[in-house]
Amino acid sequence: MAIVTPLKTAAEQQLAQQYADAKAELPGGPAVRKLREDAFAGFEAKGLPHRRLESWRYTDLRTLLREARPLAEASKATDAVKARLAALKLDGLRLVLVDGAFAAELSDLDGIPEGVSVQSLADALISAREDLTRILSGPSVGADDTGLMLNTALMRDGVFVEIAAGVELEKPVVIVSLASGAEERAVFHRSVVLAGAQSKAAVVEVSEAAGDAAQQINGAIVFETGEGSEIQHVRLVSRQAAASVQVQSLLATIGAQAKFDSFALVCDAGTVRQQHFVRYAGEHSEMGLRGVNLLGGSEHSDVTLIVDHEVPHGTSRELFKSIIGGEATGVFQGKVIVRPHAQKTDGGMKSNALLLNEGASMFNKPELEIFADDVVCGHGATVAQIDGDQLFYLMARGLPRPQAEALVLQAFAGEAAEFIADESVRALVMSKVEAWLATREANSQVSTV
Secondary structure (H helix, E strand, O other), X not given: OOOOOOOOOHXXXXXXXXXXXXXXXXXXXXXXXXXXXXXXXXXXXXXXXXXXXXXXOOOOHHHHOOOOOOEOOOOOOOHHHHHHHHHOXXXXXXXXEEOOEEOHHHOOHXXXXXXXXXXXXXXXXXXXXXXXHHHHHOOHHHOOOXXXXXXXXXXXXXXXXXXXXXXXXOOOEEEEEEEOOOOXXXXXEEEEEEEOOOOEEEEEEEEEEOOOOOOEEEEEEEEEEOOOOEEEEEEEEOOOOOOOEEEEEEEEEEOOOOEEEEEEEEEOOOEEEEEEEEEEOOOOOEEEEEEEEEEOOOOEEEEEEEEEEOOOOOEEEEEEEEEEOOOOEEEEEEEEEEOOOOOOOEEEEEXXXXXXXXXXXXXXXXXXXXXXXXXXXXXXXXXXXXXHHHHHHHHOOOOOHHHHHHHHHHHHHHHHHOOOOOHHHHHHHHHHHHHHHHHHHHHHHHHOO
C-alpha cells in the first residue's frame, strides 16, 4: 500500500521550524509544555486550515498565509505605541500588550482594585496551579480547531486576570493589544479572565496596530464565569494594514445562573477571523454573542461560533450585523448544539447584512443541532440592500443621499450595539461606527462631484 505524505506549504514548514526553534524558550512547566506539544502535533497533522474544512470553507488560511512572518519578540514602547495609547479614549484598568508581550510599564498596575489580581500570562504559565492546563484549554468544542491549536503551541504572553467572588468593578478592565507595526511580524498571545461567583465586571479588548506594516495575529481570550456572575466582554478590532491577517478566538465556560455577553466591532482591519467557542457548565444561565462588521475595499470578516448547551435551562442569543461595500466579503457561520439532557433551552441566532454595491458579498450558514425535545430554538439570516423607503423618507425631508444612507446604516448597526451595558464603552463603539460612516459619506460625496 502506497504511503501518501501531504505536501507542506512554505508557511507550514516555516511554522514548524519556528516552533522547533522557540519551544525551549516558551514559558511553561511540564504540563504546559505537554499542552503545547499536543497542540502542535494536532496542527502538523492537519496543517493550516483551508476551504476543504467545512468550518473554514470561506476563509482559506492556507492560501492567505503564503509565508509565515518571523515570531514577534518583546519590543520597547516606541513613540508610535505611546501615541496610540494616548489616543484611546477609554477609562478603566488598562493592561497593555505590545507585540503580544505584557508591557508592565505601560499598564495601570498601581490602580488595580481590591479583589482583582493581575499577572502576565508568562508568569502564570510557570506557576504551579493545578488547574492551569484545564483553564487554557477552554471548551471542548474548540479543541480540534487548527487556528486555536497554533495559538496554544506558540502563545508567548498575555494577561491573567482573576476577579474574586462578590467583587463588582465600577470601571472596565481594558486589555490593549498593540502591534508596534515597524516590521511584519507574527504575534501569538492569549489572555485569561476568571470571574468568581457573584462578581460583576466589563472586559474590553482593543486590537490595533501603531504602524503601517501588515501583521499576522493569532490572539485568544479565555473566560470562566462563576455562579451568579455578570460579565460583559467587548472587542474592538481596527486600524490594521489591509494585508494583515488575524485569527481572534473567544473561549467561554459559563457557570450556573450567570450572565455573559460579548460584542465585537470589526472595521479597517484587513482579514479577520473571529471564532467563539462557548460552553454552558451550569443551569439557568444567559449568554449573548453580538457584533458589527464594517467592511470596505477588499476586507474580509469571518464570524464563526459554536455554542454548546450541555445543561438544561440555558438561554443564548446571537446577533451579528454586517455593512459591506467595495469588494469586501462577510461570513457568518453559527452552530448551536443542544445536548440530550439540555431541556428547556432557549436559543435564537440571527445574521443581518447590508450590501452597499454589486461587488460586495456575504455568506451565511446558521445551524442547529438539537438532541432534546423540550426546547425553543430558531435561526435566521438576511442579505439585502439599503431600504429604499427609508431613504426616500429621509431625502424627502431635505437630507442628501449620503447623509440619509449614513443615518440608516447607523441605526442598523446600533441594534446590536445597544446591548452593551457600559455606557462609556457603548459610546466608544458608536463613535467608531459614526467615524467609519462619515468617511464613507465623504467618499460618496467626492465620487458624485
